[in-house]
Amino acid sequence: MFGKSGCADCNNCSVPAQSKIERLGVKLGQSDFVIALAGNPNTGKSTVFNSLTGLRQHTGNWPGKTIARAEGGFSYNGKKYRMVDLPGTYSLLSATEDEEVARNFILFGKPDVTVVVLDPMRLERNLNLALQVLQLTEKAIVCVNLMDEARAHGLSVDARGLARDLGVPVVLAAARQGEGVDQLLTEIDDMANGRSGCNPYRMKYDIPTVKESVDELVAMLSETFPGMPHKEWVALRLLEGDPRIVEAVKTGEIGSLGSDHVATGTISACGN
Amino acid sequence: MTPEDIAKRASELRWKLPQDYHDRWVESIYAESARIASRNVEQEGKTFRLTWERRLDTLLTNRWTGIPIMILMLAAILWITIIGANIPSGILANILLDHGHPLMKQLADAAHLPWWLSGVLVDGLYLTMAWVISVMLPPMAIFFPLFTMLEDFGYLPRVAFNLDHLFQRVGAHGKQALTMSMGWGCNAAGIVATRVIDSPRERLIAIITNNFALCNGRWPTQILLATVFLGVLVPPAFAGIVSAGAVLAVALFGVTLTFFTSWILSTTVLKGEASTFTLELPPFRPPNILRTLYTSLIDRTLIVLWRAIVFAAPAGVVLWSISNIQINGVSLAQWLVTILDGPGWFIGLNGVILVAYIVAIPANEIVIPTVLMLTVMTTGLTGVGEQGAGVMFETSENSALAMLLQAGGWTTLTAICLMLFSLCHNPCSTTIYTIYKETKSLKWTLVSTFMPIGFGIVICGSVAFVWRMLAS
Numbered sequence: 001m002f003g004k005s006g007c008a009d010c011n012n013c014s015v016p017a018q019s020k021i022e023r024l025g026v027k028l029g030q031s032d033f034v035i036a037l038a039g040n041p042n043t044g045k046s047t048v049f050n051s052l053t054g055l056r057q058h059t060g061n062w063p064g065k066t067i068a069r070a071e072g073g074f075s076y077n078g079k080k081y082r083m084v085d086l087p088g089t090y091s092l093l094s095a096t097e098d099e100e101v102a103r104n105f106i107l108f109g110k111p112d113v114t115v116v117v118l119d120p121m122r123l124e125r126n127l128n129l130a131l132q133v134l135q136l137t138e139k140a141i142v143c144v145n146l147m148d149e150a151r152a153h154g155l156s157v158d159a160r161g162l163a164r165d166l167g168v169p170v171v172l173a174a175a176r177q178g179e180g181v182d183q184l185l186t187e188i189d190d191m192a193n194g195r196s197g198c199n200p201y202r203m204k205y206d207i208p209t210v211k212e213s214v215d216e217l218v219a220m221l222s223e224t225f226p227g228m229p230h231k232e233w234v235a236l237r238l239l240e241g242d243p244r245i246v247e248a249v250k251t252g253e254i255g256s257l258g259s260d261h262v263a264t265g266t267i268s269a270c271g272n
Numbered sequence: 273m274t275p276e277d278i279a280k281r282a283s284e285l286r287w288k289l290p291q292d293y294h295d296r297w298v299e300s301i302y303a304e305s306a307r308i309a310s311r312n313v314e315q316e317g318k319t320f321r322l323t324w325e326r327r328l329d330t331l332l333t334n335r336w337t338g339i340p341i342m343i344l345m346l347a348a349i350l351w352i353t354i355i356g357a358n359i360p361s362g363i364l365a366n367i368l369l370d371h372g373h374p375l376m377k378q379l380a381d382a383a384h385l386p387w388w389l390s391g392v393l394v395d396g397l398y399l400t401m402a403w404v405i406s407v408m409l410p411p412m413a414i415f416f417p418l419f420t421m422l423e424d425f426g427y428l429p430r431v432a433f434n435l436d437h438l439f440q441r442v443g444a445h446g447k448q449a450l451t452m453s454m455g456w457g458c459n460a461a462g463i464v465a466t467r468v469i470d471s472p473r474e475r476l477i478a479i480i481t482n483n484f485a486l487c488n489g490r491w492p493t494q495i496l497l498a499t500v501f502l503g504v505l506v507p508p509a510f511a512g513i514v515s516a517g518a519v520l521a522v523a524l525f526g527v528t529l530t531f532f533t534s535w536i537l538s539t540t541v542l543k544g545e546a547s548t549f550t551l552e553l554p555p556f557r558p559p560n561i562l563r564t565l566y567t568s569l570i571d572r573t574l575i576v577l578w579r580a581i582v583f584a585a586p587a588g589v590v591l592w593s594i595s596n597i598q599i600n601g602v603s604l605a606q607w608l609v610t611i612l613d614g615p616g617w618f619i620g621l622n623g624v625i626l627v628a629y630i631v632a633i634p635a636n637e638i639v640i641p642t643v644l645m646l647t648v649m650t651t652g653l654t655g656v657g658e659q660g661a662g663v664m665f666e667t668s669e670n671s672a673l674a675m676l677l678q679a680g681g682w683t684t685l686t687a688i689c690l691m692l693f694s695l696c697h698n699p700c701s702t703t704i705y706t707i708y709k710e711t712k713s714l715k716w717t718l719v720s721t722f723m724p725i726g727f728g729i730v731i732c733g734s735v736a737f738v739w740r741m742l743a744s
Contacts, residue, residue: 158314
């Protein structure tokens, strides 16, 4: 159920994952899978991005460095992956430009896997974002980065427990040292190819009348826009009166959002 | 069911929802995060690192100690750069100018090149490039890695934190401190970085004022002038400190101008309140020294140097040409210099410098080499380049560079005014283009381009006026 995340001995795994990776940099071409990289500011997303794509996107120890989204690619196990480094955000609920870029990509860019990078020293705050991402997509992997620093602080993270609580694979990593990158690659590969199951922890909207209202709107949306993804989320934004979403629904544009990213024929175990 | 019906039904339903349901939803996510985190993270034993980090932060972001420490750090970096650039700069000048130039000349002669071709290639192209490398490379190779290490360490957000209050007071966004720091590397990069500012008003302020952050191309100019003209005014033991102090003063004056201009803009044409933002102070991270050296050498030093060389080469050709194309027996360069000498005098500069600024619009990096070339060509000083330019950063009164410039009529006033003018003049062409791309507005591009020149003329003019009043 939880993929290989429970395998505690991945560091000593005999499969030489790195040997199978070819870093493509920006030479993307037609890719088989799209991977989104989300996370709070300053959790080392760009370092993870660079270690996978071989790019030297400028990394710096200050938040808000990735201004728009950066893209790069790598090839692994004969499949081409396009990787998108989203701007760091604390949540996906507010209306700042950063959050909108990140949110829209996860929702409508149809990434095959969304990797959420977390900072173990600020796990409580970082998990907010992870939980919000899990509301939006089934295909997510949690990467707890900066483990080298966490160890220096005397922190230990129970990856197995975290994977159980979140319902998605959890990888402990220290991308600066290249630690855990192999395992992350394997997890991405497994999930993109539908070899690992996904059963993310979804919080319930257990606030009176909200659930009923969402359900009613979802029913209306499915009737008008069959096949539209993320109906529940759109319904919630409608309830909140998000002017962009209201406008997109009124014009019918919402039904075609995301079709710019042509489906890649992914074998999806999640039946989305 | 039409789309409009859905929107209508949504707004009907909205009235039935509990008022605070959004807050309750956010609260429940937070509670859930806290629960999951507490279950899966364990603190083993005591950590000294956290207390150490907290102590450092109280010191670095303290109301009283924060800003002085910031200034001291910048001063220390500048001092190390000035002291450290001496020797390599001397060696490079020795190789490229004292030996390289005559060798190239001989090679050109041996190849029986016509005089004009040898002039364009050796005296124009080669000499300008050699000057760029020997003047620019050593300070850059020291300054950038030091700066990058501070960035890696996590100091920049602390700078933003310290300056946030001041930026708020002048009606600008606190993140402008970050874009300003980026501007200290490169203004074009700083202007792209203003995308982190959401409000268009505050973003425009950040873009217009970014030019007051001394960039890569201008640090070496400042360092060179301070060393050659101001360092010599005091006993050699204090020369380094005085030079570093002078550069620091110019940099801080730039910060002051940033605040001043932001205030003027936010109280006149770009009125409004400063918006709030969240800035997380990241943990201090030990800089990865080898990687820092590598990236700052590859990504910054070599790229900037390459840009300088790329622009210096055609500039050298242009320079040689205007010095050798004659109208009525006087070279074109001489004509321009004579015409601009008058206005130049008023702002404490001279015709050579103004011509150099026109030729050097593509890149600030080549201002000083252009000035040197023009001085050599217009003063008719012979022998410079063969044995002249010598040790660029030698802080003695009879250094070849000082002698050359003094022959061109330079005084301490010229150096001070040039340092100020280098801070306040139009951005380089790349930056101007970037401003246009980011603002999509001709009006604001023109404002960003000409406002600093206006400042420069007023400031340099006043300094020259007061100086001459006191001197006479």
